[in-house]
Amino acid sequence: MGVMATANGGRATGTFTVKRGLADMLRGGVIMDVVDAEQAKIAEDAGAVSVMALERVPADIRRDGGVARMSDPALVDGIQQAVTVPVMAKARIGHFAEAQVLQALGVDYIDESEVLTPADEAHHIDKWAFTVPFVCGATNLGEALRRISEGAAMIRSKGEAGTGNIVEAVRHLRAILGDIRKITQADSAELYAWAKELRAPIGLVQELAETGKLSVPLFCAGGIATPADASLVMQLGAEAVFVGSGIFKSQDPARRARAIVEATTHYEDADHVAKVSRGLGDAMRGEELSELSERLAERGW
Amino acid sequence: MEEPAATVGVLALQGDVLEHEAAFADVGVVTRRVRRPADLGGIDGLVLPGGESTTLSMLLESSGLFEPIAQEVARGLPTFGTCAGLILLAGRVEDGRGDQRTFSALDCAVRRNGYGPQRFSFEGVAQPVGDALDAGEGPLPAVFIRAPLVTEVWGGAEVLATESSQGSGGGPAPVVLRQGHVLGATFHPELTGDRRLHRLFSSMAGCTKRAPAASSARLATRSLGRPPPGEAVPARR
Numbered sequence: 316m317g318v319m320a321t322a323n324g325g326r327a328t329g330t331f332t333v334k335r336g337l338a339d340m341l342r343g344g345v346i347m348d349v350v351d352a353e354q355a356k357i358a359e360d361a362g363a364v365s366v367m368a369l370e371r372v373p374a375d376i377r378r379d380g381g382v383a384r385m386s387d388p389a390l391v392d393g394i395q396q397a398v399t400v401p402v403m404a405k406a407r408i409g410h411f412a413e414a415q416v417l418q419a420l421g422v423d424y425i426d427e428s429e430v431l432t433p434a435d436e437a438h439h440i441d442k443w444a445f446t447v448p449f450v451c452g453a454t455n456l457g458e459a460l461r462r463i464s465e466g467a468a469m470i471r472s473k474g475e476a477g478t479g480n481i482v483e484a485v486r487h488l489r490a491i492l493g494d495i496r497k498i499t500q501a502d503s504a505e506l507y508a509w510a511k512e513l514r515a516p517i518g519l520v521q522e523l524a525e526t527g528k529l530s531v532p533l534f535c536a537g538g539i540a541t542p543a544d545a546s547l548v549m550q551l552g553a554e555a556v557f558v559g560s561g562i563f564k565s566q567d568p569a570r571r572a573r574a575i576v577e578a579t580t581h582y583e584d585a586d587h588v589a590k591v592s593r594g595l596g597d598a599m600r601g602e603e604l605s606e607l608s609e610r611l612a613e614r615g616w
Numbered sequence: 617m618e619e620p621a622a623t624v625g626v627l628a629l630q631g632d633v634l635e636h637e638a639a640f641a642d643v644g645v646v647t648r649r650v651r652r653p654a655d656l657g658g659i660d661g662l663v664l665p666g667g668e669s670t671t672l673s674m675l676l677e678s679s680g681l682f683e684p685i686a687q688e689v690a691r692g693l694p695t696f697g698t699c700a701g702l703i704l705l706a707g708r709v710e711d712g713r714g715d716q717r718t719f720s721a722l723d724c725a726v727r728r729n730g731y732g733p734q735r736f737s738f739e740g741v742a743q744p745v746g747d748a749l750d751a752g753e754g755p756l757p758a759v760f761i762r763a764p765l766v767t768e769v770w771g772g773a774e775v776l777a778t779e780s781s782q783g784s785g786g787g788p789a790p791v792v793l794r795q796g797h798v799l800g801a802t803f804h805p806e807l808t809g810d811r812r813l814h815r816l817f818s819s820m821a822g823c824t825k826r827a828p829a830a831s832s833a834r835l836a837t838r839s840l841g842r843p844p845p846g847e848a849v850p851a852r853r
């Protein structure tokens with residue numbers, strides 16, 4: 316570890332531009348959680364821009380408990396062979412050895428995810444040490460900037476995975492984007508107070524004040540279950556969406572997946588969202604937040 | 617009377633739309649997002665950005681855009697595809713899905729993800745061939761993200777740049793192609809600060825003469841008037 320880019324006949328791999336570039340290409344798309352090759356194929360056929368390999372979807376992790384870990388490499392291989400879209404996979408927070416394995420398997424993006432059981436209670440993975448890019452979750456702007464300072468090339472708002480309830484995703488998106496709007500109005504002295512309050516590097520806060528946006532794409536995850544949910548978070552400012560349990564815990568995954576893809580593209584066109592929302596069958600059942608025994612979004616520091 | 621400024625449409629179904637808008641703003645060209653067939657009216661050129669080609673193909677069909685764009689491209693609308701956009705323009709996709717259709721406007725074959733998974737994505741350079749890309753300015757910085765590899769070129773396609781260290785036959789692989797009014801790059805010029813490709817396409821969109829069959833149809837759409845200024849999308853980055 317420790318080498319960010321390697322020169323290979325004048326080619327630089329693993330640069331930040333290359334890592335962030337793939338996130339740019341996924342904008343306006345839907346990334347779907349899948350546990351095996353069969354689900355991956357359904358997701359790709361429905362228009363997913365990428366699939367996320369994990370051992371169990373969040374709703375099952377929540378229901379069954381136990382330690383949730385990286386997927387079996389055999390399942391990752393099977394998913395990679397089944398689809399041509401980029402394959403992401405989840406590693407536990409701080410578990411850099413799982414991340415090394417996933418990089419060796421040739422996954423296209425690693426999600427250092429609070430949905431799995433954390434491996435380190437103080438440290439996230441040093442993502443600069445990898446050639447493969449990382450996405451990390453965030454509930455607020457400080458968390459997002461800390462993950463970027465560790466080398467994340469994409470941020471997703473966390474929401475509350477496995478609930479089918481959009482309320483937390485909305486809270487987190489509004490928290491991140493609301494603070495960005497405030498920082499663009501701050502004067503240069505106030506930026507130091509912002510950096511202190513957010514526990515984030517002053518350089519990133521200053522850059523944010525200048526550009527008015529995060530230096531990496533901001534996607535949304537955690538609780539999206541319907542086409543209208545996707546339209547909502549895109550209108551709030553998300554640049555793409557992750558859907559976990561919302562697809563394969565619904566009555567008709569293929570149709571719902573395709574409807575969410577179309578709603579994410581045409582999020583500003585309510586007629587189109589209405590058209591694709593018709594007769595999709597039952598959505599996942601969903602959970603009221605006050606009934607949860609554990610909040611996954613609180614994992615990560 | 618002064619001719620109104622040219623407007624380039626950017627297909628905005630999925631992918632790196634913002635970067636193309638910013639690149640055209642750099643060269644002083646107005647852009648408009650294309651999500652529905654009506655958005656094609658009155659544009660002088662069309663950009664197919666990078667993204668996922670399977671997703672773009674599906675969304676082109678479901679949005680009712682595939683046939684209208686195919687007709688416009690065939691009639692001579694200047695069109696520029698980068699990465700996934702080039703795949704959509706290629707004559708043949710070697711490992712595409714059975715249901716993946718293309719506009720078949722560039723006489724070339726491409727292999728998707730021709731360089732391997734993301735860990736082999738790279739920043740490198742493209743060497744200009746001939747002078748369409750101002751060879752005097754040196755090689756173009758080029759960002760290849762899960763890029764397609766051009767494996768064969770035939771017919772009317774002209775190679776404008778190559779990448780030195782790869783190629784199915786061991787030689788340099790073509791990375792920029794032009795065929796009449798159609799331009800394609802396997803990499804992402806919109807992710808670098810070099811604007812030669814966007815300048816070249818802007819001049820293609822501003823000067824290209826269209827086939828006679830096209831002119832009446834295009835005049836008809838133009839008589840509906842240009843979009844109000846509010847519809848033109850300013851650069852956000």
